[in-house]
Amino acid sequence: MSDGPAAQSPWQTVTIARIEKRTPRVTSFFLQPSRPFAYRAGQHVDVRLTAPDGYQARRSYSIASAPEAGETIELAIERLDDGEVSPFFHDIAAVGDEVELRGPLGGHFVWSDSDGGPLLLVGGGSGVVPLMAMIRHRAARRSAVPAALVFSARVWDEVIFRDELIDLHNRRDGFDLVLALTREPARRPADYSRRVDAAMMEQSMLRLPAPPRFAFVCGSNAFVSAAAQALIDAGVPAGLIRTERYGV
């Protein structure tokens, strides 16, 4: 695993090049950096906003795009109604606006094709974002590394990147999508209609040709705690599991 120190990464101004609504609560912002920006799948950036009186707010957002995707960086931001930064993006930010960005950051929750696999990815809600970068990286590299994504969302329409994930699954090139809807019946044969648990992890691992070499879990704190415990209960050694928690 490439875990070297991150290079020095000062703030830069980026321009919002495109905005795309993904689900009722999640919107993607495609940011055009002013300087070349190289990153690894799974890394995040810090975004900084400044008010006229100098007050600043900064938050971390995972990169959703693959390193191969070209110049713009995709962030997929979920709206928290009583939040400070995410409502700004959803309600105010427009194409052509500039924000400040620092990164790429984070040298632990990262995966490259050369790291190998099999890869077990477990995401809850917007926690799918850094996993999506890994899945897109895998596809862009035409990687043969077997990978399975267990993605928990409340309902079908809140499955971020749903059509793209289903397309990738349908390629049958070693990537498998398992959806766990917590508030709606499952729609695809292999999907679930409940929260993630150890049995679901065991069954999902059977979709891989061998036990996972890496497991990545990302989402809210409660989700990550539950999912990581489910993986351990399903027999995944704790030392293989990497987590990223979005705090709330």
Added chain:
Amino acid sequence: MVTRGFSGRKPPTDTDARIPPGQYLEQGFPVLSAGPTPRVRTEDWSFTLKHGPRPIKTWNWTEFNALPLTKMTRDIHCVTAWTKFDTAWQGVLVDDILADAGIEPPTAFTLALSFDGYTTNVPTQDLTAGKAMVALLYEGKPITPDHGGPARLLVPHLYFWKSAKWLNGLQFTERDEPGFWELRGYHIYGDPWREQRYTGDP
């Protein structure tokens, strides 16, 4: 650079002086960690003071809890930009651990060691003279596993990744050896007031 249309949710001005640059005030208590939460039973818990690879003294849970307990109420600052005011901890000052072991700090640097293999480095003088403790209680109750229980390091004047969770030892080192996050792009020292977040920050 002013962001068009951003006004922000400003904290009350009377607390401004307590919030380091780039931080916002958090009412909850977010959890961050690199891996699953280890469930360490107090029966299995032990704490070892080491000089390099050589153990100086080891305490089990009962022995450690018999050391003098000190209260510390402090503001804490996470590198992910939240600050939490007045967190109330009780635990054993590093000074009292050293006194019980009957030693003066043998080197200028210390590595905190955790049950899950996590490490973080702190200059020894940032741990002594009442500045840091091994915390056993949060708000009067045992620290929950998510927050690092049974015992975590508390170095409140540095970013909170330095306050290693699931602590099982302190190791004196000759040099300032980067720990887990310091090897992965985070600042070697981590002073929130100087915004020392990442490698390369002044």
